[in-house]
Amino acid sequence: MLDTLEKAIASINHVVLGKEQQVRLAVACLLARGHLLIEDLPGMGKTTLSHALAKVMGLSFQRIQFTSDLLPGDILGTSVFDKNSGQFVFHPGPIFAELVLADEINRATPKSQSALLEAMEEGQVTIEGSTRPLPEPFFVIATQNPVSSSGTFALPESQLDRFLMRLSLGYPSPAAEKNLLMGVTRRELMQNLQPVLNHAQLATLQAEVPKVQAREAVIDYVLRIAEASRAQPQFAYGLSPRGALALLAAAKAWALLAGRAYVIPEDVQSVLPAVVGHRVRQQADASGHGGAALVQWLLREVPAL
Amino acid sequence: MSGPALIPRISLTWLLAAQALVIIPHLLHVPTWLIPLWLVCGGWRIQIFRQRADYPRGWVKALLLVGVTAGVLLSHGTVVGLDAGVTLLLATFVLKLLEMKRQRDAQVLIYMGFFVVVTAYLFEDSLLSFAYSLLPISCLTAALIGLQQSRFNQRPWATWRLAAGLLLQALPLMLLLFVFFPRIGPLWSMPTPDVARTGLAESMSPADVAELSRSSELAFRATFDGPIPAKERLYWRALTLDDFDGRRWSQSSINRRANVFEPPWQKQGEVLDYQILMQPTGQPWLFALDVAEPAADVGRLQVDFRVQSAVPVEQAQLYRLQSWPEAVRQPQLPDVLRRLNLRLPSGFDPRTRAWAAELRQQYPDDQALVLALLQHFNREPFHYTLRPPVLGQHSNDEFLFATRRGFCAHYAGAMVVVLRAAGIPARVVAGYQGGEVNQTGNYLLVHQFDAHAWVEYWRPGKGWQSVDPTFEVAPERIEFGLEEALADEGSFLEGDLLAGARLRNIPLLNQLRLAWDELNYNWQRWVLGYQGEQQLRWLQSWLGTVDWQRLGLTLVAAVALLLMVLATWLLKPWQARPPAQQRYLQQVERLLAHLGVQRQTGEGARRFSQRAQVAIPAQAAVIKAFFQEYERQVFAGEQVDELALRAACQRLRRALPWWQRWR
Numbered sequence: 001m002l003d004t005l006e007k008a009i010a011s012i013n014h015v016v017l018g019k020e021q022q023v024r025l026a027v028a029c030l031l032a033r034g035h036l037l038i039e040d041l042p043g044m045g046k047t048t049l050s051h052a053l054a055k056v057m058g059l060s061f062q063r064i065q066f067t068s069d070l071l072p073g074d075i076l077g078t079s080v081f082d083k084n085s086g087q088f089v090f091h092p093g094p095i096f097a098e099l100v101l102a103d104e105i106n107r108a109t110p111k112s113q114s115a116l117l118e119a120m121e122e123g124q125v126t127i128e129g130s131t132r133p134l135p136e137p138f139f140v141i142a143t144q145n146p147v148s149s150s151g152t153f154a155l156p157e158s159q160l161d162r163f164l165m166r167l168s169l170g171y172p173s174p175a176a177e178k179n180l181l182m183g184v185t186r187r188e189l190m191q192n193l194q195p196v197l198n199h200a201q202l203a204t205l206q207a208e209v210p211k212v213q214a215r216e217a218v219i220d221y222v223l224r225i226a227e228a229s230r231a232q233p234q235f236a237y238g239l240s241p242r243g244a245l246a247l248l249a250a251a252k253a254w255a256l257l258a259g260r261a262y263v264i265p266e267d268v269q270s271v272l273p274a275v276v277g278h279r280v281r282q283q284a285d286a287s288g289h290g291g292a293a294l295v296q297w298l299l300r301e302v303p304a305l
Numbered sequence: 306m307s308g309p310a311l312i313p314r315i316s317l318t319w320l321l322a323a324q325a326l327v328i329i330p331h332l333l334h335v336p337t338w339l340i341p342l343w344l345v346c347g348g349w350r351i352q353i354f355r356q357r358a359d360y361p362r363g364w365v366k367a368l369l370l371v372g373v374t375a376g377v378l379l380s381h382g383t384v385v386g387l388d389a390g391v392t393l394l395l396a397t398f399v400l401k402l403l404e405m406k407r408q409r410d411a412q413v414l415i416y417m418g419f420f421v422v423v424t425a426y427l428f429e430d431s432l433l434s435f436a437y438s439l440l441p442i443s444c445l446t447a448a449l450i451g452l453q454q455s456r457f458n459q460r461p462w463a464t465w466r467l468a469a470g471l472l473l474q475a476l477p478l479m480l481l482l483f484v485f486f487p488r489i490g491p492l493w494s495m496p497t498p499d500v501a502r503t504g505l506a507e508s509m510s511p512a513d514v515a516e517l518s519r520s521s522e523l524a525f526r527a528t529f530d531g532p533i534p535a536k537e538r539l540y541w542r543a544l545t546l547d548d549f550d551g552r553r554w555s556q557s558s559i560n561r562r563a564n565v566f567e568p569p570w571q572k573q574g575e576v577l578d579y580q581i582l583m584q585p586t587g588q589p590w591l592f593a594l595d596v597a598e599p600a601a602d603v604g605r606l607q608v609d610f611r612v613q614s615a616v617p618v619e620q621a622q623l624y625r626l627q628s629w630p631e632a633v634r635q636p637q638l639p640d641v642l643r644r645l646n647l648r649l650p651s652g653f654d655p656r657t658r659a660w661a662a663e664l665r666q667q668y669p670d671d672q673a674l675v676l677a678l679l680q681h682f683n684r685e686p687f688h689y690t691l692r693p694p695v696l697g698q699h700s701n702d703e704f705l706f707a708t709r710r711g712f713c714a715h716y717a718g719a720m721v722v723v724l725r726a727a728g729i730p731a732r733v734v735a736g737y738q739g740g741e742v743n744q745t746g747n748y749l750l751v752h753q754f755d756a757h758a759w760v761e762y763w764r765p766g767k768g769w770q771s772v773d774p775t776f777e778v779a780p781e782r783i784e785f786g787l788e789e790a791l792a793d794e795g796s797f798l799e800g801d802l803l804a805g806a807r808l809r810n811i812p813l814l815n816q817l818r819l820a821w822d823e824l825n826y827n828w829q830r831w832v833l834g835y836q837g838e839q840q841l842r843w844l845q846s847w848l849g850t851v852d853w854q855r856l857g858l859t860l861v862a863a864v865a866l867l868l869m870v871l872a873t874w875l876l877k878p879w880q881a882r883p884p885a886q887q888r889y890l891q892q893v894e895r896l897l898a899h900l901g902v903q904r905q906t907g908e909g910a911r912r913f914s915q916r917a918q919v920a921i922p923a924q925a926a927v928i929k930a931f932f933q934e935y936e937r938q939v940f941a942g943e944q945v946d947e948l949a950l951r952a953a954c955q956r957l958r959r960a961l962p963w964w965q966r967w968r
Contacts, residue, residue: 213941213942215939215940217939262940264909264910264940265911266911266912269909298907300905300906300907301906302906303906304906304907304908304909305887305909
């Protein structure tokens with residue numbers, strides 16, 4: 001099973017060049033049943049990553065381009081009157097896919113944003129009085145551009161908390177970029193990409209994650225991290241209990257990816273920047289993008305053993 | 306040791322500071338040339354540290370040593386003895402700076418410093434000097450810490466605080482040893498510093514007493530088991546003067562000799578129990594109320610009822626006495642003594658003798674004659690003053706019939722001469738009268754200005770009787786003290802402007818003075834005086850009978866108890882012992898840290914193991930084995946197997962060279 005997973009990761013890496021760590025984190029996020037926020041400049045391969053992930057994992061894929069005039073109905077779907085049957089027929093929106101890419105999520109109004117975020121949290125949507133379950137598995141990858149902020153609605157902290165991880169892809173290395181320029185186009189590669197896992201296998205793997213052992217020593221480490229983020233003056237606010245749970249869940253997924261049945265502090269440290277970065281804010285940082293320095297501090301100063 | 310261990314800056318700083326503090330109390334009695342020597346050596350050592358100067362060559366050192374020895378010889382006339390010895394010690398203490406190259410040398414210097422601090426107690430052992438010596442001791446300890454601990458570099462106060470903390474922690478042990486450690490008498494006679502002392506001398510002329518009356522120095526303190534008796538009953542006998550040469554009163558040869566025989570006396574009336582702490586006098590006699598029965602180790606009652614110790618009192622001495630004030634003293638007087646106490650020098654005071662003969666005819670009864678004489682002093686215009694006119698050859702004639710101005714020594718001397726001339730055996734008693742009551746401490750302070758002289762005469766069957774002619778002239782001297790008696794004259798302590806006793810008219814200052822004196826008294830009584838008899842009695846009150854076996858056992862038990870309390874405090878057994886994995890991890894961390902691989906705070910076991918394997922390839926396999934075992938037990942939830950961990954730890958230890966194993 002793990003070999004298959006490794007094969008899947010290798011296939012994604014074949015398309016998204018030189019981003020092994022991020023790909024691995026994205027997969028871990030998927031395994032931990034979390035949602036992913038990718039924060040990066042346009043053209044860094046966010047869409048490619050999402051698409052490749054969907055393909056390889058055998059998930060149906062939908063992309064919603066968030067704009068300021070996007071309405072909740074555009075995401076969730078609407079009921080349309082059918083002349084023939086004389087009834088309202090529900091037309092599901094793009095959210096009814098297994099992997100939803102919410103592109104530039106911060107361009108939509110908070111109303112539309114919350115429609116997506118509620119769906120992420122509940123795993124179901126309620127439209128016109130009837131509750132409709134979302135497909136299983138359900139995985140949202142949202143992206144946002146951290147630089148151009150005019151005409152955007154930044155996600156509030158409560159919404160950021162719903163994302164298990166926040167990633168930043170960053171520029172590729174020169175070698176990776178050279179390969180990118182010399183090779184065939186991504187689109188063609190994408191078409192050739194074959195699903196490596198099926199739904200059943202994915203579900204099994206996701207069910208494995210909570211079974212990964214986290215002994216007291218690791219739990220204590222997570223607690224120390226949470227405690228430090230709450231007690232230290234440079235943190236504007238600390239890690240919420242949900243954040244601590246997220247950290248542990250992500251670490252378990254990471255351990256599973258590493259083929260281990262137990263979590264070690266290194267697992268926590270590996271996922272820490274992605275899981276905690278968007279949940280803490282520096283006292284002096286108003287924009288909220290500077291969590292990295294705090295995470296580095298936590299990595300360095302919180303006793304691991 | 307890797308290369309010469311140099312002396313860290315912090316240690317040098319504290320060492321120089323401590324040296325200054327150690328030397329300061331000695332400045333009073335060392336020759337002045339030591340000060341420039343010290344400054345030059347200190348400056349030189351600092352320049353060496355700044356690499357502006359070099360260590361002195363051998364011949365320079367030799368020259369300095371010869372110079373210092375010559376200096377000591379010139380200043381003291383010898384290189385042995387206390388003063389010369391201390392000067393020599395201080396000089397070497399200072400010179401040692403110049404050959405302090407390595408840590409070992411600095412250690413020698415520091416230990417020397419501790420020794421020099423102790424020698425200061427030979428000169429001054431008051432409470433203040435003890436409190437002061439804590440300062441150099443803490444600085445020396447700080448220098449010792451600075452020598453060993455590099456992490457204190459650049460942090461002088463942290464070093465000093467640690468030193469003070471260490472000394473504080475040593476306090477219980479110190480107290481324990483203080484209480485229990487047997488005071489072994491010195492194996493050789495303790496040399497005492499040459500100090501000029503004030504106090505009573507072996508012979509007395511009025512001028513000597515007048516001199517004493519100007520001194521506000523303390524003579525002794527007394528604590529009574531019961532209430533303090535009224536002042537007019539407090540006649541403290543020091544010695545008896547029974548030989549008159551026309552000018553001075555002194556001890557006769559029989560009297561002066563110690564332990565001739567104990568005079569016969571009969572206990573009678575009430576008994577007074579008291580304890581006296583006397584200041585050093587350099588004389589063998591002790592102060593006591595009549596008639597005292599001293600314990601064998603305190604001293605012996607002499608033929609004239611004075612109490613004399615076997616050796617001169619060179620240090621403050623604490624002793625207990627019992628006195629029977631109403632005892633009958635020597636009801637039968639041997640002929641030798643009778644003759645002695647009737648002897649008058651021929652050719653002096655003819656008028657006094659004639660008057661005595663006159664009195665004798667008038668009053669055939671001894672008792673009546675004495676009463677008449679006392680009344681004479683009372684009725685005639687005699688005047689009590691510390692500024693008497695100068696007397697000529699026939700001093701008693703002039704005093705009794707012309708000047709009629711004088712103080713206790715005049716009255717006592719004149720009275721004895723009259724009594725002897727009238728055929729009544731009599732002698733002068735020198736000592737102290739009264740004292741100042743310290744209300745809070747409930748003890749008596751007797752100063753030099755309380756020095757007094759009075760008269761005792763002998764009655765057949767009744768023994769020696771004390772009378773005080775001064776009381777007839779100036780009763781306030783006896784009832785209230787010297788200051789009251791001299792109120793009109795203003796001559797009280799006139800030569801001693803700064804005397805604390807002058808401040809007694811300001812209530813607050815007087816209270817402070819008495820409180821301070823009480824503190825000092827308790828210091829001397831309970832700390833310095835805690836030896837010999839005192840120690841034995843105190844221990845007896847706690848342990849019952851005291852023998853050395855029992856004492857040793859108690860000491861050992863107390864030390865063990867103390868160590869147990871300390872160990873409990875340090876190890877905190879009530880806190881759960883850390884799990885085995887953590888303990889072995891710490892051991893391995895220590896071993897690896899010693900090999901140069903230190904685990905970072907945020908570093909997990911696996912990453913640290915990898916780093917250590919790279920850093921110490923020779924032990925990679927062993928390190929890996931330990932950390933795998935550790936991870937298995939701590940994170941994978943495997944059965945906790947202390948033995949496996951220990952085995953892995955042992956393997957790592959064994960893989961190291963032997964001198965790096967036990968860290």
